[in-house]
Amino acid sequence: MIKFIFVCIILCLTAIANMAFAENTEPQELLIILRDNGTITQEQYDKLKQTTEHKAQEEQSSRVDVKVISKGGVEVQTYDGNFSFKLGGRVFVDAAYYDEDKNALGDGTELRKARIDTKGIIFGDWDYQFEIDFADGDADISDAYIRYNAFFPTRITVGQFKEPFSLEELTSSKFITFMERALPNEFAPDRNIGIGIHTHGEVWTAAAGVFGEEFDDDADDEGDEGWGVTGRLTYSPVHLDTRALHLGAAASYRIPDDEKKVKFDARPESHVTDIKYVDTDKIKNMDSLIKYGLEASGVLGPFSLQGEYIYTNIGRDNGSEDVDFDGWYVYGSWFLTGESRHYKFKKGAFGRVTPMSKLGALELATRYSTIDLNDGPITGGEGKNITFGFNYYFNPYIRLMLNYIIVDNDEDADADGDVMGNDDPRIVQARLQVDF
Amino acid sequence: MTISARRRSGSVLAVLLFGILLCGGTCVLAKTNLWAQDKSEALLEKHTLVIGKITQNPKKLFRYLKPMVNYAAEHMKDLGITDTEVLMAKDNQRMVSYLKQGKVDWVTETPFSAIILQEKAGAEILLKKWKKGVPDYHTIFFARKDSGINSLSDLKGKTIALEDPGSTSAYSVPASILINEGLELVRLASPREKPLADKVGYVFAEQEITISTYVHKGFVSAGAFNNQDWNKDDHLPKAFRKNMIIFHKSRPFPRAIELVRKGLDPGIKQRLKEILLNAHNDPKAKKALRAYQKTEKFEELSEKDRDSLDEVRGILKSVRSELE
Structure with a gap:
């Protein structure tokens, strides 16, 4: 199946190359042959050549130009702004060493992300994105949406995309400061199929949507899918x-699907291991799930701070007690080489860092995060991680990341009984990432 | 269906969709050339108002231009304008061709391109645009405080970093100022090369931050870009700026110019002028102005502005004859 994708890519690139570089040389070659064979005279050849060139020039000037750009991937744009097509992707290669405490976590390597991504504009007002992740051996759709922009800055999106919740979640994995998002990110709703609206003013953004579930997430053939509504407001009085x-x-x-179950679990902030210390197992009789998130971030030159708090309430019926979980994190980052984290106000998230020097950029960061999955009858455990991060940006598209994580779990953080609780390993992990 | 079977079928679906999209996207773009030929005829129709700009990033500029042309067209319905288009060009030559063919009605450009479009395509300068909230800008020449450079003549035998040949404030203006100062410019392939003692070497750094980095690290003796770049930390970090001096400034030039094509219906031209001059007083224009490169307002060109544009003509002449 992956071969099929590569064949498509080759076909696509060939077509783009032809579009970009093809020239109308055939008629001239034919004229040369006719002249050399003595079929036409030099005089006739000159006249025909002039006519052919004039026609080619006329044809050329009546076309809208096409621009081909490559920064690793390939992008084609028409000069009337009505069409564009971009083929890109990302590859993250991870390695982790676990200084184990009580449980084996499994040192190793991982292809954390291996995504191919297409996006484009169609007739000016429409754009789309379609992205597939091959990282775990399957082809999983991540983003797949169509967006209508005619009422810009208000945009309407239909398809599978991230629900508007959490600064860290909405910041692309290409641009997050640490290798993995913080522990409470487990509560963020992630991507689901739905319809959303997003708009912004000069200092604020607003986004809301109605969502079903993920494209392959039909829990029961006969049962109804779960659905939800999510909204987010951001305020940014300064965004220089x-x-x-x-x-x-x-x-x-x-509202859950007919199974009425929900499960929260999280690895320590390392993805090479499969151990998810904090784990609620399936919580039954759920009749509603409510989440609230608060987020704040500030950038001052090379320094930045960011933090979030997420609260989750699981309403239950059939006499089961409601449960509440929460988690928060805070982190600071410092670019030793003077760059600033790139805040994208309209999106309400962070974006790509461009090193000031051709030698690259260096960033130091540290984070504290915690998640508490203990409440009433549920003993999913409480986990705390302190992470020290070092990032080296070779250029805007290639980054080396090193993380050292101090893990502190309580006695209930036992992967739902699969491992021993109170396990406090240390983790060293590295990533080389490229996106294009 | 088992979970793994569902995942497999999901994967197959994903891959098929992806493949279709890849091929489809390419075909759409391949077709665009053919479609564009038909469209170019449509653009000549009177009912379509077409705005244009010279750019290397048409996707981004489309979002800047479209709201403004839509806003203007809203007020021209009684003149028969019912549709709008954007048509951008990769260089001056292409825009000249579009203007001559009547494919573009209205262009927003830097003073230098405006003069070229006026001279070569007969385009008419309409108004001055307060792009990014400012009416004018000027070029500054800067060097490290410890470089000993205090005037343009001190650059003899030294190298200055400029942006690229397409830049107004970081190439055409500084180059012409140096030429008018009687200095002979010679292009160097890299900042490591040294010019002869009686010449001024220049290198293209491509980005403002590279210009300031070259100067900060002593790879070159001086740099030049516009006064807004000087105050922008992304282009000149504070840590660099505190060790720099400005040793020369150009006269101010209009930040941007609005032009219309030769032969545009006088009624449309007059209405466009009125709409733009009044836009900053119209709350409905706020979003379009902001999108339109954060324009604060438009105004008539003053005598001083026209003198500046005359100087631009002179600069273009000297840069062309000396360097091209």
């Missing part, structure tokens, strides 16, 4: 290149 302040709040309400 080197100074920014971001405040945000989000809420999500979800």
